[in-house]
Amino acid sequence: MATFTQRMKELRREKNITLENLAKALNTTKSTLSRYENNLRTPNVDFINQLAKYFNVSVDYLLGNSDDKTFPDSKEDTPEEKISKLVKENKIRTLAAHFDGEDITDDDVEDIKNFIEFVVQKGRIKTNNLFSIRRDSMTYDELLEEVESQGIDVFEMNIGKHKGLYADNTIAVSKDIKTTKEKVCVLAEELGHHHKTSGEILGKKNINKIKQEKMARNWGYEKLVGIVQLINAFEKGIRSKHDLAEYLNVTEKFLEQAIQHYKEKYGVHYKIDNYIIYFEPTLFIAKMF
Template sequence: MTYDKLVEEAELEDIQIIEINLGRYKGLYSDNTIALSKNIETNTEKACVLAEELGHHYKTCGEIVDNKNINKIKQEKLARRWGYEKLVGIVNLINAFNSGLRGKYEISQFLGVTEGFLEESIEYYKQKYGTYFEIDSYVIYFEPYLGIMKKF
């Protein structure tokens, strides 16, 4: 999903997106407003940050910037997971495979995410499902590297 599509989704939810100087943060969410750092250089990275901030809108509540509080850490992870599933869903990985893509760079380009975001997503799925996941006629391996196989 592209940055522009995520912006459209935010607009449908009456979420305002502003770009400002956020210091060490890339994005923040509060009261139907998402602030994105104006230092983010590419729309690909903006999409990754925006997906997480939309995750905050849908899944978390309150101020959670304190990363020493266990409940706030859990809320941060919940928002990130929402972003992973939004941009790097299992079906999206299968679509990349069916398009002939195999490497992380090619897949991240196809999905419109950074390689780092793709790697974090794969790690999330590995924690969620284990070393592999079966769906329909596909097996998706998360370890030792991302691999997808179609069963016959």
């Protein structure tokens, strides 16, 4: 499969454009483009989208994930199409409206979208009224409250070299952990043991124990670094790893491990609605219109 650097060179040569002229067209420098072509620097998501649009190819083709050059249709959906997508995405069985107008407008779409969100949230609260609808980040105190509402006791105590331990509805978090950000990551992983593992799994030499430990950690990654939360961060203009970790209230190490988990689970990229989340060569998100 071709790489980004190979595709960039091929497209530039097909269009018979020099690095200097391409740099002018993209409002960047010749040296920056040269680093991209020689794999000395990794482009960010904005540049990749800009380059794909310039050459009129798909992001997947540009990254070497597909041989289909087709650029996504940029035609905006009609209000009716937008509503159909909302119904499908939220799994609404019946949607009816009584209004005096004849044609559905974009303002109507926004009103219906808000109503659908209300219905979905109301259904979630009715199904499980123990928890509120989660925001994009969760503080240590909020997760602590959720854990305790499940009948699990949490203690901050001296547990030696361990950062967290779990046994029979009891979680211990090391009192030596300095930041609440790291505490929430540890607590999420230990909660993963409550939901996903059984038996004694201490030690790293037994394959079954290793698998169970990984299951618990993966549960924690998805709890604090959800796919939807990654998209919401992208929509808010968050791009750097540091800013993303701050937004999600997790450590950068935890964020890196979560991304690695998604890469193992989904592969190089994952498509959801009109977004493509790429986990390699670096995390970035492409939105298709």
